[in-house]
Amino acid sequence: MLQDLVAGPAGPLVVFSLRATDVTMATIRMLMIMRGHRLLAPLIGFVEILLWVTAVGIVV
Numbered sequence: 001m002l003q004d005l006v007a008g009p010a011g012p013l014v015v016f017s018l019r020a021t022d023v024t025m026a027t028i029r030m031l032m033i034m035r036g037h038r039l040l041a042p043l044i045g046f047v048e049i050l051l052w053v054t055a056v057g058i059v060v
Contacts, residue, residue, distance in 0.1 A: 011058065014058065015059060018051050018052075018054055018055035018058075019051075019052075021051055022048055022051040025047055025048040025051065026048055028044055029044040029045050029048060032044060
């Protein structure tokens with residue numbers, strides 16, 4: 001399913017969207033850490049890493 005989505009001309013747009021979301025999640029995670037939300041920050045970090053691994057997997 002993912003290969004079909006990125007095989008066409010929309011592939012770079014998908015990678016860009018994943019990376020933009022990944023960076024946004026990293027910023028939100030840092031804000032949650034600074035505000036003391038110790039339970040929410042690791043969950044956001046987990047989603048952030050999933051997005052990053054997916055984006056890198058598409059490129060490689």
